[in-house]
Amino acid sequence: MRKLWKNRPMWIALIAIVLLIVLAAFTANGRNDAAGDGLFRNAAAPVSGFLHTVQQEVGGFFVRVFAPSALQEENERLRETVLEQQMKLALLDETEKENARLSELLNFAQANPNMRFVTASVIGRDSNPYIDTITLNAGSRSGVTEKMAVITADGVVGRVSEVGPNWCRVKTMCDEKMRISVMVQRTRDEGMLGGLYEEGGEILGTLLYYLPGKADVRVGDVIRTSGIGGFFPKGLYVGTVIAVNDGGKGTHDAIVSMDIDFLHLEDALIVVGVDEAIG
Amino acid sequence: MKRRLWLIPAALLAVFLDAFILPFLSQNGIRPLFTLSLALAATAVTKVQDGLLIAFFGGLLTDLFCNPYLGLSAAAYLVAVAIMYGFVRKAEKGRALVILFAAVASLAAEALIFIFSLAIGARFDAMRLLKTTLPSLVLESLAVFPLCALFRSREKGNSFFK
Numbered sequence A: 001m002r003k004l005w006k007n008r009p010m011w012i013a014l015i016a017i018v019l020l021i022v023l024a025a026f027t028a029n030g031r032n033d034a035a036g037d038g039l040f041r042n043a044a045a046p047v048s049g050f051l052h053t054v055q056q057e058v059g060g061f062f063v064r065v066f067a068p069s070a071l072q073e074e075n076e077r078l079r080e081t082v083l084e085q086q087m088k089l090a091l092l093d094e095t096e097k098e099n100a101r102l103s104e105l106l107n108f109a110q111a112n113p114n115m116r117f118v119t120a121s122v123i124g125r126d127s128n129p130y131i132d133t134i135t136l137n138a139g140s141r142s143g144v145t146e147k148m149a150v151i152t153a154d155g156v157v158g159r160v161s162e163v164g165p166n167w168c169r170v171k172t173m174c175d176e177k178m179r180i181s182v183m184v185q186r187t188r189d190e191g192m193l194g195g196l197y198e199e200g201g202e203i204l205g206t207l208l209y210y211l212p213g214k215a216d217v218r219v220g221d222v223i224r225t226s227g228i229g230g231f232f233p234k235g236l237y238v239g240t241v242i243a244v245n246d247g248g249k250g251t252h253d254a255i256v257s258m259d260i261d262f263l264h265l266e267d268a269l270i271v272v273g274v275d276e277a278i279g
Numbered sequence B: 001m002k003r004r005l006w007l008i009p010a011a012l013l014a015v016f017l018d019a020f021i022l023p024f025l026s027q028n029g030i031r032p033l034f035t036l037s038l039a040l041a042a043t044a045v046t047k048v049q050d051g052l053l054i055a056f057f058g059g060l061l062t063d064l065f066c067n068p069y070l071g072l073s074a075a076a077y078l079v080a081v082a083i084m085y086g087f088v089r090k091a092e093k094g095r096a097l098v099i100l101f102a103a104v105a106s107l108a109a110e111a112l113i114f115i116f117s118l119a120i121g122a123r124f125d126a127m128r129l130l131k132t133t134l135p136s137l138v139l140e141s142l143a144v145f146p147l148c149a150l151f152r153s154r155e156k157g158n159s160f161f162k
Helices: A002-005 A008-032 A041-068 A068-111 B002-025 B034-045 B046-065 B072-090 B097-119 B127-155
Strands: A115-125 A133-136 A149-152 A155-163 A168-172 A180-184 A190-199 A202-211 A222-225 A237-248 A254-256 A265-276
Touching: A008 A168, A008 B072, A008 B097, A068 A115, A068 A149, A068 A237, A068 A265, A115 B097, A133 A155, A180 A254, A190 B097, A222 B046, B002 B034, B002 B046, B034 B046, B034 B097, B046 B072, B072 B097, B097 B127
Parallel strands: A155 A237
Antiparallel strands: A115 A133, A115 A265, A133 A168, A149 A155, A149 A265, A155 A168, A180 A190, A180 A222, A190 A202, A202 A254, A222 A237, A237 A254
């Protein structure tokens, strides 16, 4: 042991160890606290940054050359992560849209406390471009029966024509044979709404006819259900008059534009009951 | 002098591996320090001065490139070389023992790094010690044996590794 301590390289090593530990402690302070605000840290910072960059670049090059599989795996993993995130994002977007639609329906339902509704989603559509029939995911188990009114916050959709245990088919306002009794909100004149009005192959709206000869119908008038016939509760919004045709035989015809986009309809309310006392 | 010349590229290669390659290839943080293994092998086979020089400059270079505390690795490597030298001096022959000696020396180096880390406020992480430090230490120790064999094929210096 004595020989060891007499060994000059060992003494030099010992001194070097002490000095190096001091140096390490100094650089540690330089990184962590105010003492490091001194000259050393400032001078070392760009060098340190450069060395780090060199290390990353050189190391990355050799990994790319000698271990491409690791990079491929990482690439694959990242790709999967991106796909997963994209799917989550799409799902979130879809959920937000659904939330907005249902909120709109809920607001409508709350604004009409005299009616009882069943909310349903569209699960089927006719291939007919006019979309005269849609299928909803609510049926007799939810209390749905034939001829019940189907509406949205944007207006009347149609009437239930067929009911299954958990589905129902709805004849929409686009159906040629669909007729509902309506009234002009401003004048209270009643008429019959039904049948599509086309011009040059383009559907402009539905026809409003059987209006009294003295009826003062104007463009922009709001059309609501009259309640006659009992199928549709009174006062439901249907659409707006976009054109008036004076037939000259004591009656008026008008074209009513509906706000509902039947091609993109996704959710609807089925009116399963009306409390007349409140209404 | 001629002997030290071929040690320089070997040491640079070890630093290169430690600083540039292994950080990217290590699995779960397990990463042997080839510079330390080389310094220990040089101590066992050639002369202690070689081991000290490799430990000092190799450690400093490694610190410069990839360690936050400049000089810590160099100090730890020097401690390991000193301990290895102490063992080698006492044992006359020890081809098989070299791994055990290297393990103890590496442990001392790791202990120094560990104590230093605690002293500057690092959190004691027993799991990390078991999962990364000790496996790395085993690999370092095992790497010493083939390096000794390689050195032995070139050198006739120290009689320990025969």
